[in-house]
Amino acid sequence: MKKLIIDFDSTLVKIETLDKLAELALAENENKDEIVEEIKRITEMGMNGEITFPESLERRISLINTHKDIVESLARLIKEELSDSVLDNLDFFMKNRNDIFIISGGFKDLIFPTAEILGVYPKNILANDFVFDENGVLAGVDKENLMAKENGKVNQLKELNLSGELIMVGDGWTDYQVREFGVADKFIAYTENVSREKVVRKADIVVDNFNEVIGYFYKK
Numbered sequence: 001m002k003k004l005i006i007d008f009d010s011t012l013v014k015i016e017t018l019d020k021l022a023e024l025a026l027a028e029n030e031n032k033d034e035i036v037e038e039i040k041r042i043t044e045m046g047m048n049g050e051i052t053f054p055e056s057l058e059r060r061i062s063l064i065n066t067h068k069d070i071v072e073s074l075a076r077l078i079k080e081e082l083s084d085s086v087l088d089n090l091d092f093f094m095k096n097r098n099d100i101f102i103i104s105g106g107f108k109d110l111i112f113p114t115a116e117i118l119g120v121y122p123k124n125i126l127a128n129d130f131v132f133d134e135n136g137v138l139a140g141v142d143k144e145n146l147m148a149k150e151n152g153k154v155n156q157l158k159e160l161n162l163s164g165e166l167i168m169v170g171d172g173w174t175d176y177q178v179r180e181f182g183v184a185d186k187f188i189a190y191t192e193n194v195s196r197e198k199v200v201r202k203a204d205i206v207v208d209n210f211n212e213v214i215g216y217f218y219k220k
């Protein structure tokens with residue numbers, strides 16, 4: 001029995017959700033362009049394995065000064081950003097929901113509304129938690145969450161202790177690491193939205209659309 005463990009940003013959806021949050025949050029800020037560029041640069045450095053994930057996350061969140069309302073409105077916008085071939089296969093997700101997990105260095109508040117369209121159970125979503133202060137201002141990240149720590153995807157997946165053949169699908173370095181550390185049995189590099197050479201080189205399989213993931217999932 002196979003299980004799909006799927007990344008969110010630039011895999012299930014076309015975008016990097018934290019980059020979008022920065023754009024929205026900084027819309028009125030006169031230094032917006034510089035700060036957004038800086039956040040994208042930090043995202044890429046993390047993706048390519050040049051800095052650790054906790055460092056990347058903390059640096060980005062500290063640059064985004066925002067409010068719960070903005071987070072909620074972005075969460076609604078993200079629902080429109082499903083990758084084209086994912087949107088074409090909603091029935092597959094619903095039918096196999098017991099064997100589908102989302103694992104993301106992103107945030108539950110931004111993922112849940114989209115995951116609901118796919119039919120992924122909330123309990124099968126492993127992601128970070130924002131911390132807001134009493135006025136609803138974004139104050140940081142829940143650092144106790146395994147996903148906020150180094151090798152978050154690896155350790156979180158290990159802790160789930162899932163049975164069967166685990167297939168990790170994603171576009172980033174942290175997705176590959178799940179396979180590198182032996183927690184997943186296969187790593188599928190997902191390039192529908194972005195193709196990262198360093199990640200693709202490490203993949204067992206490279207696909208550019210979700211139909212190929214489904215093909216592998218059903219393969220005997």
Ligand SMILES: [Mg+2]
Pocket residue numbers: 007008009010011170171172
């Ligand atoms: Mg990704």
